[in-house]
Amino acid sequence: MNIAVLLNMVPDLVEDLEIDASGTALDTQWMRYVLSESDEHALEQALLLKGRLGARVTVLALESGDAEEALFSSLAKGADEAVKITGVSPGHSKRALAATFKEALKNMPSDLILTGVYAIDDLDGHVAGLLAGMMGLPFVGVTRSVEPADGHVVVQKELPGGAAVEIEVGLPAVLGVLSAPQPPRYVPVAKIRETRKSRALVERVTAPVQPDGVTIRRLFKPEPAERATMLEGSPEEVARQIAALLRQRGLVR
Amino acid sequence: METGDLRGAASAAQVHPALLFDPHEDWRRAFDPCIQCGLCGGACPLAHAMDYTPRRAIHLAREGLLDRVLQSNTLWLCVSCYTCTARCPTGLKITDVLFPALRDAAINAGLQLPGEFKRALDNTYRYGNSLGEGPRKRLEWTKGAGVPVPVISQVRRRVEVLWLVECYPSYHLRNQVQAQAMARLLHAMGVDFAILGPEEHCVGDCERLAGERGLFESLVEYNTSLLDKYEYDVLVTGDPHAYNALTRIYPTITGRTYPIRHYVEFFARRLDALKPLLTHRIDARVTYHDNCCLGRMCGLYDAPRALLRAIPGVSLVEMAFSRENALCCGGGGGGMWLDGVIWQAAGERLSDRRIGHALATGADILAVSCPFETSRFEDSLKSTGHEGRMVVRDILELLDRSMQGGTPA
Numbered sequence: 001m002n003i004a005v006l007l008n009m010v011p012d013l014v015e016d017l018e019i020d021a022s023g024t025a026l027d028t029q030w031m032r033y034v035l036s037e038s039d040e041h042a043l044e045q046a047l048l049l050k051g052r053l054g055a056r057v058t059v060l061a062l063e064s065g066d067a068e069e070a071l072f073s074s075l076a077k078g079a080d081e082a083v084k085i086t087g088v089s090p091g092h093s094k095r096a097l098a099a100t101f102k103e104a105l106k107n108m109p110s111d112l113i114l115t116g117v118y119a120i121d122d123l124d125g126h127v128a129g130l131l132a133g134m135m136g137l138p139f140v141g142v143t144r145s146v147e148p149a150d151g152h153v154v155v156q157k158e159l160p161g162g163a164a165v166e167i168e169v170g171l172p173a174v175l176g177v178l179s180a181p182q183p184p185r186y187v188p189v190a191k192i193r194e195t196r197k198s199r200a201l202v203e204r205v206t207a208p209v210q211p212d213g214v215t216i217r218r219l220f221k222p223e224p225a226e227r228a229t230m231l232e233g234s235p236e237e238v239a240r241q242i243a244a245l246l247r248q249r250g251l252v253r
Numbered sequence: 254m255e256t257g258d259l260r261g262a263a264s265a266a267q268v269h270p271a272l273l274f275d276p277h278e279d280w281r282r283a284f285d286p287c288i289q290c291g292l293c294g295g296a297c298p299l300a301h302a303m304d305y306t307p308r309r310a311i312h313l314a315r316e317g318l319l320d321r322v323l324q325s326n327t328l329w330l331c332v333s334c335y336t337c338t339a340r341c342p343t344g345l346k347i348t349d350v351l352f353p354a355l356r357d358a359a360i361n362a363g364l365q366l367p368g369e370f371k372r373a374l375d376n377t378y379r380y381g382n383s384l385g386e387g388p389r390k391r392l393e394w395t396k397g398a399g400v401p402v403p404v405i406s407q408v409r410r411r412v413e414v415l416w417l418v419e420c421y422p423s424y425h426l427r428n429q430v431q432a433q434a435m436a437r438l439l440h441a442m443g444v445d446f447a448i449l450g451p452e453e454h455c456v457g458d459c460e461r462l463a464g465e466r467g468l469f470e471s472l473v474e475y476n477t478s479l480l481d482k483y484e485y486d487v488l489v490t491g492d493p494h495a496y497n498a499l500t501r502i503y504p505t506i507t508g509r510t511y512p513i514r515h516y517v518e519f520f521a522r523r524l525d526a527l528k529p530l531l532t533h534r535i536d537a538r539v540t541y542h543d544n545c546c547l548g549r550m551c552g553l554y555d556a557p558r559a560l561l562r563a564i565p566g567v568s569l570v571e572m573a574f575s576r577e578n579a580l581c582c583g584g585g586g587g588g589m590w591l592d593g594v595i596w597q598a599a600g601e602r603l604s605d606r607r608i609g610h611a612l613a614t615g616a617d618i619l620a621v622s623c624p625f626e627t628s629r630f631e632d633s634l635k636s637t638g639h640e641g642r643m644v645v646r647d648i649l650e651l652l653d654r655s656m657q658g659g660t661p662a
Binding site: 012014015030034182183185186188189190191192193 | 357360361363365366368371374375378379380385386387389390465466467468470471
């Protein structure tokens with residue numbers, strides 16, 4: 001089984017985000033990028049399948065800040081190949097990003113294409129679904145486990161309201177991973193350092209994609225409609241005020 | 254002017270670098286001389302909760318049953334208090350070699366690591382601090398210092414003191430107060446000092462003891478080249494772990510020595526200049542908690558007490574277990590990131606037991622000199638139902654209070 005894992009780098013919220021002078025983009029002076037959390041789970045899911053089936057795992061990421069770190073760390077964790085996609089900058093468009101991934105996956109036959117179901121810059125989880133649509137493949141999102149079966153996979157998916165559903169998915173397929181059955185593994189720093197010395201990334205140049213007619217007009221921080229009220233006094237007084245407020249608003253009786 | 258040598262003989266304790274860092278060296282051979290006396294297990298404050306005491310772990314590892322040790326809870330319960338190391342009649346480096354080696358083996362075997370522990374290591378690798386804070390925020394505490402806190406990259410000249418603020422005093426709200434107190438003391442004494450600011454990364458002692466060998470090596474490389482960039486007479490830190498690593502461990506790796514002082518030592522050597530500043534009385538009974546790195550490993554027992562005695566009004570009382578026999582707060586060597594794991598296994602935190610020792614003295618103030626300890630002991634006062642019985646203050650906070658006045662501690 002060949003598994004491709006698509007990695008997305010997202011702004012690291014450890015530093016406060018600031019908007020640049022153009023008013024349409026983030027100020028990147030202090031900003032770093034970090035691997036999207038659900039992509040870490042997609043990688044873990046792929047490595048678990050590799051452990052059980054001997055699958056071959058290829059990770060792909062767009063050339064961007066800190067992407068090399070994520071790619072080398074994936075190799076150190078056990079991925080077989082890491083591909084850095086260059087020559088393209090899809091900007092904010094998730095459609096363009098999906099098209100770029102499709103282009104990069106050309107000539108790379110994959111039985112399973114895994115990626116995080118969402119990212120902090122893709123809360124509506126477009127990328128995996130768009131990619132499946134473009135490739136004409138089945139898609140299931142919000143998965144929490146992927147089990148191999150005879151010629152297909154059995155996927156558990158979370159539904160709203162605390163229910164879960166088990167789905168049989170024919171291969172090849174695109175899956176949007178919410179979580180792997182176990183937390184992403186820790187990779188010792190010595191192993192990452194060793195990998196950086198002994199392994200190389202595969203570079204894949206893709207052609208720029210067509211603009212999709214969506215343009216950012218303004219990027220801004222939401223302004224609070226009302227100021228918060230600070231309750232003051234001793235802990236007992238504050239507790240009394242909270243209780244009174246809850247009763248007043250009909251939240252408790 | 255610095256006077257006198259306040260450091261004890263224990264600082265001579267050296268670790269053979271090969272045992273810590275050469276992966277081909279079988280660390281188990283270092284424990285061949287173990288006579289299986291069991292003093293380590295007898296001395297260990299958490300041995301009662303361990304599947305195997307250090308003695309049994311050594312025995313199993315020597316017999317080729319390392320896997321059994323790695324599957325046990327033993328390797329996660331060491332908080333690097335160095336009591337076993339201090340007691341071992343054969344002089345084996347149980348704290349510095351055995352536990353880091355066991356954890357290194359567990360990490361490399363791909364065992365599932367405790368979540369908070371893993372997060373702290375990930376954070377240190379990515380951000381240079383276990384708290385997962387951004388480099389830019391390293392300077393935030395300076396806003397509340399009330400005195401200028403120069404950053405060495407902007408000073409661009411040799412300074413008398415390069416102050417390694419370290420991670421908890423830079424970022425942790427409770428510890429920032431201590432950093433601010435230290436800045437005011439240095440300023441008032443006319444010390445020419447600077448900090449590293451956003452460039453600073455963790456010195457890495459807890460990461461070393463946590464067994465993340467590669468992470469510690471990368472921190473050593475980073476810090477060595479960072480310290481090479483600047484000129485200074487001495488390094489001063491408020492972090493006993495940073496002091497431990499720079500005194501005992503960095504030299505074994507880099508082959509160089511660092512002029513490092515913990516602040517207790519730095520200020521105690523300048524008592525003549527400090528004393529005239531301590532004009533406000535703190536009328537209180539104070540007991541001092543010897544932390545493991547300054548005490549058992551580096552022999553700094555007298556300097557913190559000299560500082561407390563210099564504060565007018567302070568009457569110093571000793572706990573039943575003090576100096577070499579002090580009980581650890583439980584936060585060292587990764588203990589801060591294994592708190593839940595240890596609590597689940599032992600049913601208590603060492604700080605809960607230790608606060609009992611402090612309360613038994615009848616002291617009003619528990620004085621400490623390690624950033625981990627203020628919040629740990631304050632939490633323990635609450636969780637053991639003794640809030641209000643005593644307060645926990647870093648020596649820096651007490652010196653600052655005596656210098657500035659204000660409400661009693």
